[in-house]
Amino acid sequence: MFKLEQTKNQVKLFGQLNFDTVAQLLNKPQINFDSAEAGEIEVDLSQISRFNSASLALLIEWMKIADQKGLQIKYHSAPEQLMKIAGAYGVQQELPLTSI
Template sequence: MNTVKVSIKDDNLIISGELTQDTVMSALAQCQKLLPRGKEIEVNLSAVIRCDSASLAFLTALIRESNAKQSKLRFTNLPKQMLQIGRVSGLDSILPLAEL
């Protein structure tokens, strides 16, 4: 079974497990509950073990959610597969990615 878990520690949102079309809605719902208002948040994706193109849709939805909560996101430790999909789709230039 595909699972994804979202937790927050300090100002770090940690996403772990599979971030695929089967899990992104669950991940987004978890993030909506945990994402604080008016903060700068690091979204750490180092524990994502599998992803697909839906993971990029998740990132853009998370940006919309953070904008609504007047928070600012920075994505770190993106899986190689996610970076490759982002480059092919052209989203790497508009997502707030940390230096790699």
């Protein structure tokens, strides 16, 4: 199960962010980048219960979309295990990702 809530600049993700849900989100993006104000979007990852390398692919893709629209995207409250996966893949420095 996966859920996304957005209010202008704030996005909160809930549930599992795995191969199945990421595939759905890549085919039909859920974030409305055009509603962002002040040139920034903040994504709260604290309620993600399951994740894997596909999760990183999604976060990188959203970062690219935000950049194309002239926005900054920040991911905060990432679970420690997600931070470790990002480190293992060598993308922790590239992603605007902070832990819980």
